[in-house]
Amino acid sequence: MDVRRIPTEPFDDQRPGTAGLRKKVSRFREPNYLENFLQSVFDAAGDFRGATLVAGGDGRYWNAEALERLFSIAAGNGVRRIVVGRQGMLSTPAASHLIRLRGAAGGFLLTASHNPGGPDGDFGVKFDTANGGQAPEALTEAVWRRSLEIREYRVADVAAVDLDELGVQQAGPLEVEVVDPVADYAALMEQLFDFERIRALLGNGRFRMRFDALNAVTGPYAVEILERRLGAPAGTVVNAVPLPDFGGLHPDPNPVDAAHLVAWMSGPGAGDLAAASDGDGDRNMIVGRDMMVSPGDSLALLAEHAREVPGYAAGLAGIARSMPTSRAVDRVAEALGVPCFETPTGWRFFCNLLDAGRVDLCGEESFGTSSSHAREKDGLWAVLFWLNLVAVTGRPVAGLVQDHWRRFGRHAFARHDWFIADGAVAAGIMAGLEGRLAELTGQALAGARVTRADSFTYTDPIDGSVSAGQGLRVFLDDGSRLVYRLSGTGTQGATLRIYLERYLAPTADHGGSGPELTAALGSAAARLARIPALTGIEAPAGII
Numbered sequence: 001m002d003v004r005r006i007p008t009e010p011f012d013d014q015r016p017g018t019a020g021l022r023k024k025v026s027r028f029r030e031p032n033y034l035e036n037f038l039q040s041v042f043d044a045a046g047d048f049r050g051a052t053l054v055a056g057g058d059g060r061y062w063n064a065e066a067l068e069r070l071f072s073i074a075a076g077n078g079v080r081r082i083v084v085g086r087q088g089m090l091s092t093p094a095a096s097h098l099i100r101l102r103g104a105a106g107g108f109l110l111t112a113s114h115n116p117g118g119p120d121g122d123f124g125v126k127f128d129t130a131n132g133g134q135a136p137e138a139l140t141e142a143v144w145r146r147s148l149e150i151r152e153y154r155v156a157d158v159a160a161v162d163l164d165e166l167g168v169q170q171a172g173p174l175e176v177e178v179v180d181p182v183a184d185y186a187a188l189m190e191q192l193f194d195f196e197r198i199r200a201l202l203g204n205g206r207f208r209m210r211f212d213a214l215n216a217v218t219g220p221y222a223v224e225i226l227e228r229r230l231g232a233p234a235g236t237v238v239n240a241v242p243l244p245d246f247g248g249l250h251p252d253p254n255p256v257d258a259a260h261l262v263a264w265m266s267g268p269g270a271g272d273l274a275a276a277s278d279g280d281g282d283r284n285m286i287v288g289r290d291m292m293v294s295p296g297d298s299l300a301l302l303a304e305h306a307r308e309v310p311g312y313a314a315g316l317a318g319i320a321r322s323m324p325t326s327r328a329v330d331r332v333a334e335a336l337g338v339p340c341f342e343t344p345t346g347w348r349f350f351c352n353l354l355d356a357g358r359v360d361l362c363g364e365e366s367f368g369t370s371s372s373h374a375r376e377k378d379g380l381w382a383v384l385f386w387l388n389l390v391a392v393t394g395r396p397v398a399g400l401v402q403d404h405w406r407r408f409g410r411h412a413f414a415r416h417d418w419f420i421a422d423g424a425v426a427a428g429i430m431a432g433l434e435g436r437l438a439e440l441t442g443q444a445l446a447g448a449r450v451t452r453a454d455s456f457t458y459t460d461p462i463d464g465s466v467s468a469g470q471g472l473r474v475f476l477d478d479g480s481r482l483v484y485r486l487s488g489t490g491t492q493g494a495t496l497r498i499y500l501e502r503y504l505a506p507t508a509d510h511g512g513s514g515p516e517l518t519a520a521l522g523s524a525a526a527r528l529a530r531i532p533a534l535t536g537i538e539a540p541a542g543i544i
């Protein structure tokens with residue numbers, strides 16, 4: 001085989017963030033930029049000669065070009081076969097499942113997830129290991145170190161591949177197997193959920209549902225599963241065709257970017273359930289009638305009712321949530337008598353626990369939930385879980401949430417995102433607050449008193465690896481909590497996230513939205529970190 005070694009110079013900005021490497025499309029298109037990063041992954045992740053890898057993307061702008069380069073670098077590094085979704089498309093959870101199903105050595109996911117797409121938008125690469133999970137921190141750090149010293153990458157000439165044609169094609173030294181991106185995933189969903197009961201619900205002529213794929217990867221999955229297999233009326237899935245620029249929509253399922261869905265779910269003509277997913281299909285937003293289900297509540301509720309769903313009828317071994325996620329699920333875990341783990345932000349931190357069989361259900365406040373069926377978060381899976389619950393309990397979405405609050409109390413939650421153009425200023429704010437943490441205990445804050453404040457360090461219970469600096473936490477004596485951390489998925493400036501949580505007892509008045517109930521806590525949190533004083537910015541750029 002003819003492998004060419006192409007000389008290159010390192011780039012200094014290829015450190016993967018919370019989930020892969022994300023940059024502006026224009027940066028990724030610079031000569032050698034993508035190639036350097038891919039070669040750094042091959043160098044750091046081990047020997048892939050003779051191996052099978054999975055590849056696919058969310059269909060965003062530049063997906064096809066990036067895939068071509070991936071093929072030639074994979075071939076240059078001795079990969080034997082690439083399993084790729086038709087037209088280069090694979091959702092992140094479907095890719096995770098495919099890696100596990102095929103026993104592949106890993107996979108490349110070409111996506112910047114919920115970041116905007118198009119020529120002026122973002123591009124990204126996530127790398128999954130053989131367990132179908134995102135590369136652990138030790139590996140992403142090794143990739144970054146390698147990217148700083150790389151001097152050449154290896155390519156082999158690969159013939160053009162017809163990504164519309166299913167089956168195996170020989171492309172130079174590489175076998176490329178084009179698969180239906182939906183089939184294996186849909187079959188897995190049929191094993192986990194009671195399709196018969198859901199079909200009865202969706203086809204009863206009364207239940208009205210809308211799923212918004214936001215012109216991103218989940219459209220074909222949702223049409224096949226919800227409309228074809230479960231009999232939902234045609235048109236239930238909207239914005240169902242993946243487009244390179246997502247048709248100008250921002251594929252981030254949250255009440256701000258998908259406000260139209262929240263609007264459809266209120267007032268006299270409201271539907272019964274609305275849902276959306278993100279660019280690469282791993283996030284979910286669930287809306288009931290006049291009820292935006294907070295992701296922390298969603299996780300808690302799925303845990304509470306897991307036994308009512310076929311795939312989880314045997315119960316859960318344990319549950320995990322990312323640290324900033326509300327502690328609603330902790331109360332459920334306690335009631336179920338199963339352990340609840342608290343991990344840093346990012347799905348990769350759940351994977352060891354899932355592999356070891358210690359947990360079956362995981363979730364993040366950022367609209368991410370999934371289970372041991374995959375090693376990535378899974379948007380459509382969460383939607384099917386909710387449909388299954390509504391079908392077997394006969395309760396509406398809002399009723400299920402209110403029942404939960406009456407049993408466990410409500411963890412009102414919101415996230416304030418402060419956009420700070422100068423990353424050094426944002427880092428300074430975090431460092432300043434960290435330096436003052438020790439003095440905070442006993443201080444008055446938003447009508448309560450600080451009981452404890454610290455910087456979160458995680459020790460992985462399976463491999464003992466330690467991840468420090470994972471966010472600053474301030475606990476109050478009325479059960480409230482503030483968490484501060486810097487986003488690791490943006491491509492310009494810095495986003496300082498403040499997570500606000502307030503507990504309302506089972507008998508309390510549960511009225512109001514998460515942002516309303518935590519507004520006072522939010523202003524106190526901003527002042528505590530001196531954000532307005534140090535930036536001149538008076539209000540967060542986004543409240544979710």
Ligand code: VG1
Pocket residue numbers: 018019112113114278282283322345346347364365366368486487488489490497
């Ligand atoms: C955000 C979320 C985090 C999520 C990550 C990847 O990270 O907060 O919970 O795991 O995005 O999501 P950050 O560092 O910006 O807060 V996505 O859907 O890649 O796949």
Ligand code: CO
Pocket residue numbers: 092113114278279280281282283
């Ligand atoms: Co995503």
